[in-house]
Amino acid sequence: MIQIAVFSDVHGNLPALEVVLKDIEKRGIRQRFCLGDLVDFAPWGNEVIEKIRSLNIPCLMGNHDERVAFDIPVVPLSKHSVEETNARFIAIDHSKKNITEENKKFLSELPFHLKLNYKVGKKHWDIQLVHSSLSNNDTYLYESEKDEIFTTMLKNSQSDVIVMGHTHLSFKKQFENKTWAINCGSVGRSKEENRLASYVVFTLDEEKITPEIIQIPYPIDETVRQIKDSGIPDYYASFLKNENVLIL
Template sequence: MNRVQIAVFSDVHGNLPALEMVLNDIEKRGIRQKFCLGDLVDFAPWGNEVIEKIRDLNIPCIMGNHDERIAFDIPVIPLSKHSEEETEARFAAIDHSKKLITAENKKFLSELPFHLKLNYKIGQKHWNIQLVHSGLSSNDTYLYESEHDEVFMDMLEESQSDIIVMGHTHLSFKKPFENKKWAVNCGSVGRSKEENRLASYLILTMDEEEILPEIIQITYPIEETALAIMESAIPDYYAAFLKNENISVL
């Protein structure tokens, strides 16, 4: 039976070692089509390198909230869910990116589409796949697995899609609905908030009968990323976070 596989990843946040491990894993599986849901920058030192990797490989990418903030120099607003320590670290890390990211790369971020709609025809079946960073009208909406089903069902209906794939929260999940529909969060490549801190991405497998999402989680050299953070102007808070050293995951 004819089938198609694509890979979707999100929230790299400047973590080049994690991105390279994910891309290598996708390549080993023979998956040629890759899509990124944004947030290429902030919190690890390789913001420019991550952007250039996405550009060089021509990976279709949408605009995350961090990409938008860096591209257009949008002011940082404190989040009530963050501790005073994280708020201070967040301001410093984003300010670092605003100074570090090149003008050319900021232009690239500024031109990213807000979301993407894909359609795959397999046999007589068309599968509609909606890619967003966090939502249809906002790239800064926090939708967790615990959200009411109606929220995701409304998004599927509004987008006229069989599956809606998002990132942003750094917490992966798969929620099945009637008529072979899904809402999926592909997790985070470079700043997972899951307890294992593994790099996470999504494989979608489609044939004429069904579309199946699979969350893939792989190891990467966290210590290498943490050391690079500590050697940079990015607050050590983010190194401790990756090593899961008693840091809040809100």
């Protein structure tokens, strides 16, 4: 039996990341992977990057990592309210100004996606890691999508499991051929009503892969306080407290 942990979308929320890493450690899981979006919306962008670097956790390039690393302009999204659009511009600009050049270089060198192969007994399992999809790190794929979208991704990647983040909404979908599409949710900026830090544990044996989505509390009030004391808009503090903020 082999266990691996996959998490995503920390978004500068160091208290949430530390709780998730501690939970993974308590479970005795040594194989850890991150699907990206280390920065934006909470004030510990540098600390989160340095934590990932110091622990040598393989990490993908999320769309926010790419935007900060290469100073890509922020484009308003039609799904966002005027309030969120304004807050988003300010928050991302805060990251661009505060992430160190060394950490921007680290973000710029992250891989776009990663394919894992584990051998358990006589069985090889292929696990495809992406931020949002095989071809793009800014595609929103939800549980409600047609199965064909995910099964095509599985076929194209020749994998048994495809794991994604990006939407901040976790789900598990299994298909007739026993393959899986999994969204591990978000560590630091969950859009689920409970706002818990979310990640996924895979247990691999010779016969099957078993995914378990783990959701755990973290000191959210500390993150909220630090956001309010930073140059990041209070919008993101209210978001984490689920205080009358529209979720899109």
